[in-house]
Amino acid sequence: DAGVIQSPRHEVTEMGQEVTLRCKPISGHNSLFWYRQTMMRGLELLIYFNNNVPIDDSGMPEDRFSAKMPNASFSTLKIQPSEPRDSAVYFCASSPDPSDRAEQFFGPGTRLTVL
Amino acid sequence: TQLLEQSPQFLSIQEGENLTVYCNSSSVFSSLQWYRQEPGEGPVLLVTVVTGGEVKKLKRLTFQFGDARKDSSLHITAAQPGDTGLYLCAGAYLRGSTLGRLYFGRGTQLTVWP
Numbered sequence: 001d002a003g004v005i006q007s008p009r010h011e012v013t014e015m016g017q018e019v020t021l022r023c024k025p026i027s028g029h030n031s032l033f034w035y036r037q038t039m040m041r042g043l044e045l046l047i048y049f050n051n052n053v054p055i056d057d058s059g060m061p062e063d064r065f066s067a068k069m070p071n072a073s074f075s076t077l078k079i080q081p082s083e084p085r086d087s088a089v090y091f092c093a094s095s096p097d098p099s100d101r102a103e104q105f106f107g108p109g110t111r112l113t114v115l
Numbered sequence: 116t117q118l119l120e121q122s123p124q125f126l127s128i129q130e131g132e133n134l135t136v137y138c139n140s141s142s143v144f145s146s147l148q149w150y151r152q153e154p155g156e157g158p159v160l161l162v163t164v165v166t167g168g169e170v171k172k173l174k175r176l177t178f179q180f181g182d183a184r185k186d187s188s189l190h191i192t193a194a195q196p197g198d199t200g201l202y203l204c205a206g207a208y209l210r211g212s213t214l215g216r217l218y219f220g221r222g223t224q225l226t227v228w229p
């Protein structure tokens with residue numbers, strides 16, 4: 001299996017531009033998670049989906065952030081408009097089922113820099 | 116406020132030394148996981164502990180879940196440069212509304228020098 005696939009791996013954009021991050025979870029996994037990692041705040045959960053349905057989006061910083069999961073094999077995280085404080089590494093992770101013991105499999109991350 | 120506190124935040128040691136890192140909370144978890152993250156990559160699961168007092172060993176790594184399921188420790192014997200990385204603990208609750216969600220600590224950055 002190819003694992004969780006994220007694109008792009010690196011994104012540099014200017015303040016005010018729209019940014020779209022993409023994720024393909026592991027086939028057959030029912031849960032998908034979007035995280036943001038910074039030195040200051042560590043690894044923060046932004047939103048997660050079970051069976052393509054958003055379960056908890058309380059970690060989404062503000063209305064500029066939105067996430068969709070139109071089908072079981074694809075999800076997007078969009079930032080519009082982007083700001084310099086959004087600079088971080090964004091990870092997508094998937095797990096087989098919504099269990100308290102399920103392993104989360106992380107993608108390689110997208111390093112976002114907003115100038 | 117972080118639900119899980121990890122200490123120390125940074126640890127720099129020589130090859131061959133032993134070390135212990137800690138993960139503490141005031142909350143009771145149904146399970147706790149430890150992940151290791153290397154530069155430029157996502158975290159990778161090392162172990163899951165589910166029973167209070169449980170001890171699991173993975174080669175030179177020993178993981179323990181506290182009796183009250185509020186804390187955990189990771190002990191590494193004879194550390195090697197390949198152990199270098201960010202060690203993250205993550206707790207989970209057995210609750211319907213948050214089932215499947217992990218609450219991550221901020222991690223311990225370990226550097227092992229040859």
